[in-house]
Amino acid sequence: xxxxxxAPERSxxxxxxxxxxEEGEVNSHDGGARIVRVGNHPxxxxxxxxxxxxxxxxxxxxxxxxxxxxxALMRRLDSRNPCLGPSPGKGHWEKQNDRACxxxxxVEDDVSKLLxxxxxxxxxxxxxxxxRNLMERKLISALSSCxxxxxxxxxxxxxxxxEKVRRSGMWNSDYVNETCIITREEWDEFLVAVTETMNYxxx
Numbered sequence: 001x002x003x004x005x006x007a008p009e010r011s012x013x014x015x016x017x018x019x020x021x022e023e024g025e026v027n028s029h030d031g032g033a034r035i036v037r038v039g040n041h042p043x044x045x046x047x048x049x050x051x052x053x054x055x056x057x058x059x060x061x062x063x064x065x066x067x068x069x070x071x072a073l074m075r076r077l078d079s080r081n082p083c084l085g086p087s088p089g090k091g092h093w094e095k096q097n098d099r100a101c102x103x104x105x106x107v108e109d110d111v112s113k114l115l116x117x118x119x120x121x122x123x124x125x126x127x128x129x130x131x132r133n134l135m136e137r138k139l140i141s142a143l144s145s146c147x148x149x150x151x152x153x154x155x156x157x158x159x160x161x162x163e164k165v166r167r168s169g170m171w172n173s174d175y176v177n178e179t180c181i182i183t184r185e186e187w188d189e190f191l192v193a194v195t196e197t198m199n200y201x202x203x
Contacts, residue, residue: 017038
């Protein structure tokens, strides 16, 4: 089984998909941890480590994941927080490229702390960019469409502004609930990538 990590490591492969898990979230198939986000570095090579660092140590304008989590944290505490106004997704915290103010800037530390303490991730080495992008799309589609797996009542994502996140139970909005079929050949190639990742980490 692929190891779970609580923070980015330099030993990670240069390219790949990553799969986030969140404390308290389980899947209905075997009772194991439920995947809550699938991510990628779709436009460039050798950016896996850097992309994960964007999530763990960056800021809300460099990571949609951070922006969603931060907004949910604020909304859970106070739905009338002025940093979230004038409407969901339009406040300066949740809007791309708007600057965090003095009031919400400390939320960056809260997001980083939450990621370290309540989330973990696995990585699958995947060097072919076209295949990596294709599988990101298809895996998000499949996971978000699963009729058996649902977020827990206490899932933080219930407080996000994104309806796609709330309805899917995943911290993804792109490709959610699309109709994408993973072919047998694509799945077999994915399983090979998992095996190669395990061998890579034992080198």
